[in-house]
Amino acid sequence: MNKPRRSARPLPDIAGALLADAFRKQGFSSSELVVRWSAIVGDDVAAHAEPLKIQWQKVPDGQPSQPGTLVLRVDGPAAIEIQHMSHVILERVNRYFGFAAIGKIAIRQAPLRRVPPRPDRRLDPHAVQSIAETLPGETDPALKDALARLGAAIKRK
Structure with missing residues (x-):
């Protein structure tokens, strides 16, 4: 059934x-x-x-x-x-x-029950660009972009 x-x-x-x-x-x-x-x-x-x-x-x-x-x-x-x-x-x-x-x-x-604001996750495009310029030129463009964004995120903290 x-x-x-x-x-x-x-x-x-x-x-x-x-x-x-x-x-x-x-x-x-x-x-x-x-x-x-x-x-x-x-x-x-x-x-x-x-x-x-x-x-x-x-x-x-x-x-x-x-x-x-x-x-x-x-x-x-x-x-x-x-x-x-x-x-x-x-x-x-x-x-x-x-x-x-x-x-x-x-x-x-009483203290308010606030939800803490989410941190700003946007990266500074100028920081990403300046880090990308320091990477070797023959690197895969997708890898170069990912490494530049990672470097900018680390520098931001």
């Missing part, structure tokens, strides 16, 4: 479903606020603060829902600056949502 074959699902679909539950537990209806944080609030704020969660107040049935509290993780030295900019952050976040979803901001001082 042949079993029906299941086609492989793309990784982003699987990861998206798994991450959606984690974001929902932190009060985010979607991952958009976290993923687009820098575009929403600007690079000046995103360099020192990141969203942790949104706390929503429980309201009795029939009552209008209350705006939530956006909890931000902020670098210690930047906490006062972010506190003074809280009205600007509120405006930018609510403009992104399209309505007054967030009513206030709470700040938690």
Whole structure:
């Protein structure tokens, strides 16, 4: 008996479903606020603060829902600056949502969970050219190019 074959699902679909539950537990209806944080609030704020969660107040049935509290993780030295900019952050976040979803901001001082920037892997073409000129002329051109790029990469470090 042949079993029906299941086609492989793309990784982003699987990861998206798994991450959606984690974001929902932190009060985010979607991952958009976290993923687009820098575009929403600007690079000046995103360099020192990141969203942790949104706390929503429980309201009795029939009552209008209350705006939530956006909890931000902020670098210690930047906490006062972010506190003074809280009205600007509120405006930018609510403009992104399209309505007054967030009513206030709470700040938690802690180091940010930053992904270290990837080092620049581009080589200086002038360095590659100057190293290539020092190699013997009768060398295979592909080998000469590879050795020149290797030499430039070593010199860069």
